[in-house]
Amino acid sequence: MEKNGLFSQRIRLRHLHTFVAVAQQGTLGRAAETLNLSQPALSKTLNELEKLTGTRLLERGRLGAQLTLVGEQFLTHAIRVLDALNTAGQSLNYLPEQNNALVRIGALPTAALGILPEVIGQVHKQQPDLTLQVATTNNPMMLAGLKSGELDVGIGRMADPEMMSGLSYELLFLESLKLVVRPNHPLLQTTVTLSRVLEWPLVVLPSGTVPRQNAEDLLHSQGCTLPTGYIETLSASLSRQLTANFDYVWFVPSGAVKNDLRQGSLVALPVAPTGIGDPIGIITRIDAPLSAGVQSLINAIRKTVPD
Structure with a gap:
C-alpha cells in the first residue's frame, strides 16, 4: 500500500505522455521530436517513471525501444488515463457528432496487407461516403487503442486475459509462418533444408514479435540458430522489395504474402512450420455498440476470409 500510495502521489502526466510516445514511435529520438523535447530530457522522464514503478517498462537497444511484458500491461492503463482526460476536456466544448460515417481500424501489418485491401474495396462500393482510418500497429497498442476508444475495430491476435479484459474476440483464421523467396532463387534448384x-x-x-518468436522456434526445432547478418524490420514493403529483387529469404506470416504467392511474384519454400499457426481475429469492445459502418466492415471481413 505504501508503494502504491507513493506512486499515485508522484506520478505526473508528463510521465505518461512520454511513455506512450516512446511506445508509439518505437525510438526515443522520434518520441522526443513528437513531444518537442530533447532526448536527454525524455530519457530522464522515462527513468523517473521506471523508478516510480519499480520495474523496467522499456528495453532500449540499437534498434529502438521495445516494451517489456510489464510495459505492455502498463501501456493499456496509461492510454486509458490519457484518453479519459482527453474525453473530459472534449466534453467541455461538446457539440453533437455530425460524422457518424467514420470507422477507425487497427490492424497488424500482416492483416492489413492480407485482408484489408479486398475488404475496403467491397465496403467502399457499398458505402462510398464511409471514411476509413487504418492504423497498422503492434498487438498491445491495438488492444490499448480499442480499450481507450481510439479504435472501433481491430484485426489482431488473442492476448493474455488481463489485456483482453473488456474486449470481444472472433477467430478468423490461423496464420502460419512462411519462408519465401523470389521465383528464380537458387535455393529452388536444390533440396531445401533449413x-x-x-x-x-x-x-x-x-x-x-510473435512472428520472430515463431521463426526462432522453427530454427531451434531443427537444431539451428539465427545467424548474424540478417535484416530486421517491421516494414513489409521493404522486406518484399528485398526478397523480390535479391537473394533474401523472408520469414513472414502467411497473411502478408497471400497475394504475392497467389500471383507468383514470391514463392514459398517447402519448409513446414512448427505448431498450428497463430489465431488472427476480429476484436471489438464489449461495452461499445457497433455503428453501421463497423458492422458493414466486419461483415465484409467475414465474407473475405474463407471458413
Whole structure:
C-alpha cells in the first residue's frame, strides 16, 4: 500500500505522455521530436517513471525501444488515463457528432496487407461516403487503442486475459509462418533444408514479435540458430522489395504474402512450420455498440476470409 500510495502521489502526466510516445514511435529520438523535447530530457522522464514503478517498462537497444511484458500491461492503463482526460476536456466544448460515417481500424501489418485491401474495396462500393482510418500497429497498442476508444475495430491476435479484459474476440483464421523467396532463387534448384536456407541472407521481424518468436522456434526445432547478418524490420514493403529483387529469404506470416504467392511474384519454400499457426481475429469492445459502418466492415471481413 505504501508503494502504491507513493506512486499515485508522484506520478505526473508528463510521465505518461512520454511513455506512450516512446511506445508509439518505437525510438526515443522520434518520441522526443513528437513531444518537442530533447532526448536527454525524455530519457530522464522515462527513468523517473521506471523508478516510480519499480520495474523496467522499456528495453532500449540499437534498434529502438521495445516494451517489456510489464510495459505492455502498463501501456493499456496509461492510454486509458490519457484518453479519459482527453474525453473530459472534449466534453467541455461538446457539440453533437455530425460524422457518424467514420470507422477507425487497427490492424497488424500482416492483416492489413492480407485482408484489408479486398475488404475496403467491397465496403467502399457499398458505402462510398464511409471514411476509413487504418492504423497498422503492434498487438498491445491495438488492444490499448480499442480499450481507450481510439479504435472501433481491430484485426489482431488473442492476448493474455488481463489485456483482453473488456474486449470481444472472433477467430478468423490461423496464420502460419512462411519462408519465401523470389521465383528464380537458387535455393529452388536444390533440396531445401533449413541449414541450406541459413546460407542465404535473411529478412526477419524484430525481436519480441510473435512472428520472430515463431521463426526462432522453427530454427531451434531443427537444431539451428539465427545467424548474424540478417535484416530486421517491421516494414513489409521493404522486406518484399528485398526478397523480390535479391537473394533474401523472408520469414513472414502467411497473411502478408497471400497475394504475392497467389500471383507468383514470391514463392514459398517447402519448409513446414512448427505448431498450428497463430489465431488472427476480429476484436471489438464489449461495452461499445457497433455503428453501421463497423458492422458493414466486419461483415465484409467475414465474407473475405474463407471458413
